[in-house]
Amino acid sequence: MAGFETLFTFGIYMIFLIGVGVYFYNKTNNVEDYLIGGRGMGSWVTALSAQASDMSGWLLMGLPGAVYLSGINQAWIAIGLLVGTYLNWKFVAPKLRVQTEETDTMTISTFLEKKLGDNTGLIRNFSAIVTLFFFTIYSSSGLVAAGKLFESMLGIDYKIAVIIGALTIVTYTFMGGYLASCWTDFFQGALMFGAIILVPLMALNISGGTQGVIDAMTAKNISMDIFSSGSGKLGPVAIISSLAWGLGYFGQPHILVRFMSINSVKDLKKSRLIAMIWVVISLAGAIAVGLAGIAMFANPADMGGDSEKLFIYMISKLFNPWFGGILLAAILSAIMSTIDSQLLVSSTTLTEDFYKYIKKDVNDKELMWVGRICVIGISIVSVLMALNPSAKVLALVSYAWGGFGAVFGPAIIATLYFKNMNWKSVFTGMVAGMLVLVTWKHLGYGSFMYEIVPGFMANALVTLIGEKVFFKEKSQETNELA
Structure with missing residues (x-):
C-alpha cells in the first residue's frame, strides 16, 4: 500500500483535474463549446491533447509490459504509430478542419453523411453505432489500467479501484466538456512526457546501463534483434501486423476531433511539429522502460504477476514517496486523457447523431445536458466491462483501435480526397x-495477423469496386482528386 506522501501528492493532482472541470463549466456557453471547444483551440493544446488522448494508458503500461515480456521486436508497433501519426497530421488534419467547418459538422458520422450526400441516414447511424461499440471497449481498457493503478497504490479491491477511477474522470468531463478535456489533456501530456523521459533514465542508471539490460536479456533468452523473437526470426506477417497500428490513425474519432477544433488551418503545421517531437521521445521512452524493467525485475511475480504494472513498480522502487506520487499521476494522466476524450466523443455521437434527429426542436442548453447524461451512461457500461481484473490493456486497445481504423480510415481518406x-x-x-x-x-486469426490489416483492405477494396462497378453511373467525376 502506498504511503501518505504518495497518496497526498496523487490526491492533489486529482483535485486539480476536477478543478479544471469546474472552471470550464462556467466557460461553456453553448453546445459547440461543450462538444468541440468552439473551434478555437491553439497549437500547443491541440498537439498535446491529441497525442495524450492518442497514447493512453497503453503507452505507460501496455507497451512497456509487452517489451518486458518479448523484447525489442515490439518496437515495430512504435514505428507504425510514428509513421501513422505524421501522415495523419500531414494529410488528414488540414482537409478535415476545412471540410467539417464547411459542412458545419462536429462528428465523423454527420460529416460523412453531409459530405457524401446520404439522405437515408444509413452512414450516420452505422457510424454512430460503430463509434459507441468500440469506444465502450476502448474506455473499458482505460478503466482496467486505472483499476490496476489504484489497486497497486491503495491496496484496495480491483473493482472498487475501477469505480474510483471512473468517478474522477466522469466528474471533470461531465462539467467542463471538450474545453476541460483538452486542457486537462494538455497538462497530462506534459506530465506524461516528463515521466517517460525521467523514469527510464533512472532505471537504466541503477540497472547497469545498456550492458546490464543486455546481460539480463541474454539470461532470459529475450532477443535483442528487432527482427527476432525468442522463438526465432519474425516473419513478414508479424512485422506487417505491428506496423499496421499506424493505419488506425486515419479513423480514430477522439484524435480527428482535435483537428476539427483547432483555431486555424495555419496552426496545424506548428501543432504537427510539437506532436511529432512528443511522439518520438515518448515512444522511445516507453520502449526504454520495458527494456530497463528486464534488468530490474527478474519475473512478473515481482510486479504482482502482471507485467503491465512495470511502470508502477519501477516508480515505487526508484523514487521517494513525494516525487513518486507525481510520477504515478503521469500514469493516471495517460489513462484519463484518453477516456475523457472517448466519453466526450461518444456523448457527442449520441447527442448530434441520434438525439437531434429524434427531437428536431431542441436548444443548446438541452443538448449540453443530454451530452452530460450520455457521459454518465456510457461510463456505467464501460465500468461493467472493466470489472474483469484479468483483462489486458493492450489487448482491449488493439481491438478498438483496429475497429476504428478498419471502418473509418478508408472512408475518411476517400471522402476528403476524392x-x-x-x-x-x-x-x-x-x-x-x-x-x-x-x-x-x-x-482467432488475430494471432496470425492483426485484424486491422484485412479489415482496412476489405474496406478499401469494396469501396473501390463499388465506385468503379456497381455505382459508377451514379457518380460524377469519380476518383478525381479534390
Whole structure:
C-alpha cells in the first residue's frame, strides 16, 4: 500500500483535474463549446491533447509490459504509430478542419453523411453505432489500467479501484466538456512526457546501463534483434501486423476531433511539429522502460504477476514517496486523457447523431445536458466491462483501435480526397471493413495477423469496386482528386 506522501501528492493532482472541470463549466456557453471547444483551440493544446488522448494508458503500461515480456521486436508497433501519426497530421488534419467547418459538422458520422450526400441516414447511424461499440471497449481498457493503478497504490479491491477511477474522470468531463478535456489533456501530456523521459533514465542508471539490460536479456533468452523473437526470426506477417497500428490513425474519432477544433488551418503545421517531437521521445521512452524493467525485475511475480504494472513498480522502487506520487499521476494522466476524450466523443455521437434527429426542436442548453447524461451512461457500461481484473490493456486497445481504423480510415481518406464519391460505395466499404475485422478477430486469426490489416483492405477494396462497378453511373467525376 502506498504511503501518505504518495497518496497526498496523487490526491492533489486529482483535485486539480476536477478543478479544471469546474472552471470550464462556467466557460461553456453553448453546445459547440461543450462538444468541440468552439473551434478555437491553439497549437500547443491541440498537439498535446491529441497525442495524450492518442497514447493512453497503453503507452505507460501496455507497451512497456509487452517489451518486458518479448523484447525489442515490439518496437515495430512504435514505428507504425510514428509513421501513422505524421501522415495523419500531414494529410488528414488540414482537409478535415476545412471540410467539417464547411459542412458545419462536429462528428465523423454527420460529416460523412453531409459530405457524401446520404439522405437515408444509413452512414450516420452505422457510424454512430460503430463509434459507441468500440469506444465502450476502448474506455473499458482505460478503466482496467486505472483499476490496476489504484489497486497497486491503495491496496484496495480491483473493482472498487475501477469505480474510483471512473468517478474522477466522469466528474471533470461531465462539467467542463471538450474545453476541460483538452486542457486537462494538455497538462497530462506534459506530465506524461516528463515521466517517460525521467523514469527510464533512472532505471537504466541503477540497472547497469545498456550492458546490464543486455546481460539480463541474454539470461532470459529475450532477443535483442528487432527482427527476432525468442522463438526465432519474425516473419513478414508479424512485422506487417505491428506496423499496421499506424493505419488506425486515419479513423480514430477522439484524435480527428482535435483537428476539427483547432483555431486555424495555419496552426496545424506548428501543432504537427510539437506532436511529432512528443511522439518520438515518448515512444522511445516507453520502449526504454520495458527494456530497463528486464534488468530490474527478474519475473512478473515481482510486479504482482502482471507485467503491465512495470511502470508502477519501477516508480515505487526508484523514487521517494513525494516525487513518486507525481510520477504515478503521469500514469493516471495517460489513462484519463484518453477516456475523457472517448466519453466526450461518444456523448457527442449520441447527442448530434441520434438525439437531434429524434427531437428536431431542441436548444443548446438541452443538448449540453443530454451530452452530460450520455457521459454518465456510457461510463456505467464501460465500468461493467472493466470489472474483469484479468483483462489486458493492450489487448482491449488493439481491438478498438483496429475497429476504428478498419471502418473509418478508408472512408475518411476517400471522402476528403476524392470528389463526388457515391455514398453507397463508402457505406458498403465500411460495412465490409467491420464484418471482416470482427470475423477475423473472433475466429482467432488475430494471432496470425492483426485484424486491422484485412479489415482496412476489405474496406478499401469494396469501396473501390463499388465506385468503379456497381455505382459508377451514379457518380460524377469519380476518383478525381479534390
